[in-house]
Amino acid sequence: MLETAPSAQTARDLLDFESGALYFDEAPEPIVAALLDKASNAATASDRVAALGDAQRLAPQDLNVIVALYRHHYFLQAFEEALVIADLAMREAGKRLNVAADWRLLTVDDVNRTSGEAMPMLRFYLWALKGRAYLLMRLGRFEEALGPLEKLIELDHANRLNCKPLLALTRERLLDLEGDIR
Template sequence: MVGSVGQAAPQSVFEDALLSNALLGGGLPDDAEDHLWQAALSYHLDDVAERHLRQAEALAPGHAAVLIGLYRFYFYKGRLSEALGIAKLCLEKASRENNLVPDWREVAAADAPFGDYEEILPRFFLFTLKGYAYLQMRLGNLEEGRAAVLKLIELDSTDKIGAKVLLGVLDRMGHDDD
């Protein structure tokens, strides 16, 4: 079952590093940062929180912190289709920031230092693709999810980001657990 994929989101420690990293858009305007804080404080009020997120987006369009805030909000609210839309925007941003071809399917391991976990931009691409794969799986788009997982394994041959866990879930689907 797709629901058995679980509820784990892409790694928050990684996300926290992205938020402060100048390579991914630099400093967030104070007003946008304030809206992100207000969104977090009003998380239980969906309309209010989303309005703050959208105001932050208007002030800092395409900023990693805003995109991650929107992604988290939609993901944890169970609005997975909307989270997938944000994941696609993040993939576009990660491709641009890494000077990669726009289509993740055409990215090759030699295109960026994907094996160097200290390199934040390639890691941003990998974690974004992992989130995209996960959401595709949760939404029942298993072939797209599998293709993204296989690309992750190709790019990250030592599996530092844990794509093989997702592949294992896909491989077990439809089999009885003993």
């Protein structure tokens, strides 16, 4: 089947923040919210890790918890751990969108079928995929970063998520690495 470029409506919707609830609009259970607050105010990294771990055990599918875990690992530059959490974020968003959790299976038709109310969740999924690509770049795994970036550009022809510069940088780094090998 021949896929066409998304309509102007779809491209506009990728930037429409008024169309539906954002992940953090879903209030976590009070005990989970308290643990997230405890983690954000923790005096030590071990206290923060303990609170986040407790929150994850209580609410493993809560996107507030998943984002808190991602931020924790990202800011510690624990990129391998953040990569696992980015994949978890896509899996959970995929369930809510009723689309493939495996980003490689996501299609332009999936994007075009997404209703206005679900656009923020689709955007969350796509930002998690962009985060995955960026983490791979930070880890020096440029070849692996190509796939997610190319998929994002396939899904977002208008480049609303601004992935083209990352793809260009990734390709440039690969050429540099190729030159270093010779």
